[in-house]
Amino acid sequence: xxxxxxxxxxGMVIRNPxxxxxxxxxxxxxxLMTIALGYSVGRFTPASPDRLCRGRERWITAPSDRVGEELxxxxxxxxxxxxxxxxxxxxxxxxADVALxxxxxxxxxxxxxxxxxxxxxxxxxxxxAQGVERYVMNRPFRPVQRWFARWEMDCxxxxxxxxxxxxxxxxxxxxxxxxxxxAPELSYSDLPPAIDEDANPSRLTEEMRQALFYLTGxxxxxxxxxxxxxxxLFDLLSxxxxxxxxxxxxxxECLGVYVxxxxxxxxxxxxxxxxxSNVTVPFSIPPMLARWDRAIWELQNGWNEDEQGPxxxxxxxxxxxxxxxxxSRQSGPNDRNNTEEEVVVEESAKGEDVAQPAEFEEDDxxxxxxxxxxxxxxxxxxxxxxxxxxxxxxPLESKExxxxx
Numbered sequence: 593x594x595x596x597x598x599x600x601x602x603g604m605v606i607r608n609p610x611x612x613x614x615x616x617x618x619x620x621x622x623x624l625m626t627i628a629l630g631y632s633v634g635r636f637t638p639a640s641p642d643r644l645c646r647g648r649e650r651w652i653t654a655p656s657d658r659v660g661e662e663l664x665x666x667x668x669x670x671x672x673x674x675x676x677x678x679x680x681x682x683x684x685x686x687x688a689d690v691a692l693x694x695x696x697x698x699x700x701x702x703x704x705x706x707x708x709x710x711x712x713x714x715x716x717x718x719x720x721a722q723g724v725e726r727y728v729m730n731r732p733f734r735p736v737q738r739w740f741a742r743w744e745m746d747c748x749x750x751x752x753x754x755x756x757x758x759x760x761x762x763x764x765x766x767x768x769x770x771x772x773x774x775a776p777e778l779s780y781s782d783l784p785p786a787i788d789e790d791a792n793p794s795r796l797t798e799e800m801r802q803a804l805f806y807l808t809g810x811x812x813x814x815x816x817x818x819x820x821x822x823x824x825l826f827d828l829l830s831x832x833x834x835x836x837x838x839x840x841x842x843x844x845e846c847l848g849v850y851v852x853x854x855x856x857x858x859x860x861x862x863x864x865x866x867x868x869s870n871v872t873v874p875f876s877i878p879p880m881l882a883r884w885d886r887a888i889w890e891l892q893n894g895w896n897e898d899e900q901g902p903x904x905x906x907x908x909x910x911x912x913x914x915x916x917x918x919x920s921r922q923s924g925p926n927d928r929n930n931t932e933e934e935v936v937v938e939e940s941a942k943g944e945d946v947a948q949p950a951e952f953e954e955d956d957x958x959x960x961x962x963x964x965x966x967x968x969x970x971x972x973x974x975x976x977x978x979x980x981x982x983x984x985x986x987p988l989e990s991k992e993x994x995x996x997x
Contacts, residue, residue, distance in 0.1 A: 625672045626905055627688045629695075629868055630887060632875040633861045636665035636850065638822035645880040648840040652810045652818040663825060664857035667839070667878040668695060668864065669846035676892070677908040678884040684844020690870070692757060693750035695847060696764065696836065698867030699860050703767040703833060705747045706796070710808040712760030714739040720752065721745045723794025723801070725781040731812060739783070742805075744794060757838070762819065763808060764836040765828070770795050803827035825850050834860075841880045871904045 636642075639656045670688035673681040685692065696705060714726050721743040730736045745761065747753035771777075777793050794801060807824035820837055828835045829852045837848045851857050865872045875887050888905060895903050 625674060626871075627670060627672050627690070628871040628873050628884075628888075628905065629668065629670050629688075629690065630873045630875050630879040630882075630884065631666060631668045631861060631864060632878050632882075633664070633666050633857050634877070636663045636822075637661070638663065638825055641822045642878075643881070644878075645840050645842065648817070648842070648880075649819055650817045652821045654810075654821050654823055657823055658826060661826070663829070664851050664854050665878075666699075666849040666851075666857055666861055666864070667846060667875075667880065668849065669841050669879045670870070671884055673884070674906075675908040676885070676888045676903075676905045678888065679908075681884050682843050683880070683884070684841040685846060686844035691750055691754070692847070693747070693753040694868070695864070696753070698864050699849060700766050700834070701863075701867075705753065706765040706768055707745045707747050707753065707756035707761035708742075708763040708765060708804050708808075709744070709756070709759065709761040710742045710763075710805065711740050711811055712742070714741045716759045717741050717743055718745060718755050718759045722792045723796070724792070725779060726783040727780065728782055744796060746795075762838040763804065765796070765800070765832050766836065767833040768800060769797055769831040771797050797831060800828065800831050803831075839880065846880055 637660075639659045639661070641651045644650055668685075669683060670685045670690045671678065671681045671683045672688045673679070682688070685695070711729070717724055722745060724741060724743045726739055726741045728737055729740050730738070745752065745756045747756055747764070771794065775798070778798060796804075803824050807821050807828065808819070810821055811818060819839075825835055829850065833851075834856075835850045837850070839846050839848045849857075849860060851860065873884070873887050873891055875882050876890075879887070892903055892905075897903065
C-alpha cells in the first residue's frame with residue numbers, strides 16, 4: 593500500500609462521501625392528479641352477455657334461457673390521471689380514492705343496501721353479518737377440506753359497507769324484499785352454531801337466497817375470472833329494486849348496476865351525475881372496455897364554454913409549456929359541422945386512429961375484441977404504460993368498417 597494515494601488502495605479509488613460536493617436539486621412541485629368518474633348506460637342481454645374487462649373477468653357460462661329478454665345496465669368507474677390525454681391513468685374506484693358508499697348513495701339516496709357474500713373465508717365474517725352459513729368445499733389444485741362461508745349484511749354507513757367489501761362481499765341488493773316473520777328458515781351450514789353465538793338469521797326471502805347462490809355459486813375460486821351467472825339477475829330483480837355487482841377494471845374495481853327498465857336506468861344516471869362532486873365522463877360502451885382519451889375527446893367536442901364554463905379537465909402540455917390542441921380542435925373551422933360518421937371516414941382515410949361513433953362501438957366492440965381476447969391479466973389498455981390503446985383493428989380495417997357504416 594506504500595505509494596498509494598490517501599483515497600486509493602491497490603489501484604481502487606475509495607470514495608469518501610464527506611468529501612463529495614453537495615448537490616442541491618431545486619424543489620419541484622408535484623403534479624396534481626385529476627380524478628374523474630366515468631359511466632355508461634346501455635342494454636344488457638343475460639342470455640348472450642357482452643364481454644367484461646379483457647384478461648380480468650368474464651361471465652360464468654350457463655345454458656341460455658330467456659333468450660331475447662333484456663335488462664338495463666349502468667357501469668360506473670373512476671380514473672386518476674395528469675391531463676386530458678390520460679396517458680398514465682389508473683383505472684378503478686379504489687385507484688381514484690372514490691368510496692363505494694358515496695357512489696351508491698348518489699344512486700340510491702335512501703334505499704336499503706344489503707351486501708351479500710359467497711365463498712368467503714370462514715375467518716373473515718364481519719360483525720353484524722346475518723344468515724351466516726359455514727361449509728366445507730374442495731377445489732382442484734387447492735387444499736382440501738377448507739371452510740368457507742356465505743352471509744349478508746345491512747350497510748347503513750360507509751364504514752359498514754367498506755367492512756363488508758373488504759370481507760369479500762361482491763353483490764349489493766338495493767331495497768330487497770324481506771322474509772316474513774313466520775316464514776321457515778332453512779340453513780345449509782355444515783357447522784352448527786357455537787354455544788355463545790347469537791342467533792342472527794337471514795332477513796332475505798328463501799327465493800332470493802337461492803337466486804344469489806345461482807348468481808355466484810359457480811365460481812372456481814376467489815381469483816377466478818368467472819364471477820357471476822348473468823341469467824340469475826332476472827330472479828333477483830323480481831324481488832329488489834336493483835342489483836349492484838362488483839366488476840373488475842384494469843387496476844381496481846368498478847360497479848355494474850342492473851335494473852329492469854330503461855326509464856329507471858336513465859333516472860339513476862341523472863341522479864349519479866348530479867349527486868357526485870367529481871367530473872363525470874359519459875361513455876358509449878362500458879368504461880372497462882373503452883379508452884378514456886376518446887371519451888374525454890367526445891366530452892370536449894360537445895362542451896360549450898359560454899354556457900358551461902371552462903373545460904374541467906386540464907389540457908396536456910407540450911415541452912414548451914403550451915397546451916396541446918385537443919383532437920376536437922385539430923380540424924378546420926369548416927369541418928365542425930360535419931357529422932361524426934363523416935369525420936371518421938375522412939380521418940380514417942388519412943390513416944389516423946380515430947374514435948368510432950357510438951353505434952360502431954356498441955355493435956362491433958364484442959366482435960373485434962373476441963379474437964384478441966386472452967388471459968394475460970391485462971385490460972384493454974397498453975400494458976407498457978403509454979397511451980391507452982385498446983386492442984383494435986389497423987387503420988386500413990378501420991377505413992373499411994367506417995366506409996361500410
